[in-house]
Amino acid sequence: MARAGLGITKWMIDHGLAKIEVRSADGNHTLEDVYILVVLSKGKEIMGKLSIEIQTRKSIADGKGAEKFYNELTTPPDKFWETELRDLVIKKKQPCKIFVQPDTIIVSN
Structure with a gap:
C-alpha cells in the first residue's frame, strides 16, 4: 500500500470512519466498507x-x-x-478507468 494511502486509511480507522473486522468463517480479516452513515455525518x-x-x-x-x-x-x-492488510487491499484493487475518445482526421489526396 502506498504510504499516503496507508496514512489516509489509518486516519479513517483511528477516527471511526472505517474498521477492520474478522468476518469470514476461516478467520481471515476483511476490510469493512466505510460506514456510510458515519461518513455522511462526520466524514467532512x-x-x-x-x-x-x-x-x-x-x-x-x-x-x-x-x-x-x-x-x-x-x-x-x-x-x-x-502483510495481511496490504494483501487484502491489493486483492480489492480495481483497474484504472480509461476514457478513450476517438479522433477523426480528414485526409485528402
Missing part, C-alpha cells in the same frame, strides 16, 4: 481535520513537524498492516 469534519493538519504544517513551513506527523501517520502500527 474528520477528513477536514487531516487536511487542516497537513495544510497548516505546509503553510508555516514546519518541515520537521510535518515530517514527524507524516511518519507517525504512515508508520504501520503492527505487522498485520504490512
Whole structure:
C-alpha cells in the first residue's frame, strides 16, 4: 500500500470512519466498507481535520513537524498492516478507468 494511502486509511480507522473486522468463517480479516452513515455525518469534519493538519504544517513551513506527523501517520502500527492488510487491499484493487475518445482526421489526396 502506498504510504499516503496507508496514512489516509489509518486516519479513517483511528477516527471511526472505517474498521477492520474478522468476518469470514476461516478467520481471515476483511476490510469493512466505510460506514456510510458515519461518513455522511462526520466524514467532512474528520477528513477536514487531516487536511487542516497537513495544510497548516505546509503553510508555516514546519518541515520537521510535518515530517514527524507524516511518519507517525504512515508508520504501520503492527505487522498485520504490512502483510495481511496490504494483501487484502491489493486483492480489492480495481483497474484504472480509461476514457478513450476517438479522433477523426480528414485526409485528402
